[in-house]
Amino acid sequence: MAEPRFLPLPDVATELNVSESQVYHMVRSGELPAIKIGGRGQWRVERARLEQYIEEKYAETAAWVAQNPLNASEPE
Known part of the structure; x- marks a missing residue:
């Protein structure tokens, strides 16, 4: 079975391992492109x-x- 072309925000949150509210903010801010569909x-x-x-x-x-290399004094 083919993967769906479009994902609801809860599925995106699962894929990214973040909260649904974080994904909603990313969409609303324009950071993550999305579309609004349906009634x-x-x-x-x-x-x-x-x-x-x-x-x-x-x-x-x-x-x-690359711009912030680890220093010997930083914990790993």
Whole structure:
């Protein structure tokens, strides 16, 4: 069975291992692209956009790590 193209926010929260309220904030702030559909205005995140978001976060983290190397005095 193919994976669904669009995910509800609770499923996105599960994928990212964060709370639903964190995902809602990410969507409302524009950090994570999403669409609002249906008569009740339910949020959905396209799986491809979620994967792109994750890749962007890996790149941001790698850049941050490169700019903030571990010092010998920092605990691991």
